[in-house]
Amino acid sequence: xxxxxxxxxxxxxxxxxxxxxxxxxxxxxxxxxxxxxxxxxxxxxxxxxxxxxxxxxxxxxxxxxxxxxxxxxxxxxxxxxxxxxxxxxxxxxxx
Numbered sequence: 001x002x003x004x005x006x007x008x009x010x011x012x013x014x015x016x017x018x019x020x021x022x023x024x025x026x027x028x029x030x031x032x033x034x035x036x037x038x039x040x041x042x043x044x045x046x047x048x049x050x051x052x053x054x055x056x057x058x059x060x061x062x063x064x065x066x067x068x069x070x071x072x073x074x075x076x077x078x079x080x081x082x083x084x085x086x087x088x089x090x091x092x093x094x095x
Contacts, residue, residue: 005030006028006029006030007028007029007030007031007035007056007057007058008026008027008028008056008057008058009026009027009028009029009032009035009039009054009055009056009057010023010025010026010054010055010056010057010060011023011024011025011026011027011035011039011042011043011052011053011054012024012052012053012054012055013039013043013044013048013049013051013052013053014049014050014051014052014053015048015049015050016050017050021051021053024043025042025043026057027039027042029054032054032056035054036052036054039052039054040052
């Protein structure tokens, strides 16, 4: 198989119900299905995972650390978007 046809995928594993998926590594594959099979074989050999995600690396879009002030600053003037703004009813013990 020519490496030119292989795409880079990022692999995320959720180890237990209720936890977040965690990035565990990368791999090369022809398509999503093959990437999922490779991820299963490489990253869950010892039953470490309950759920797998594979994402084409080129499809991931991220903010840049240098832009964080301008990217997150507009949120500071909207306190109602924070959970601490709301009062919980007495019947609800925790959330």
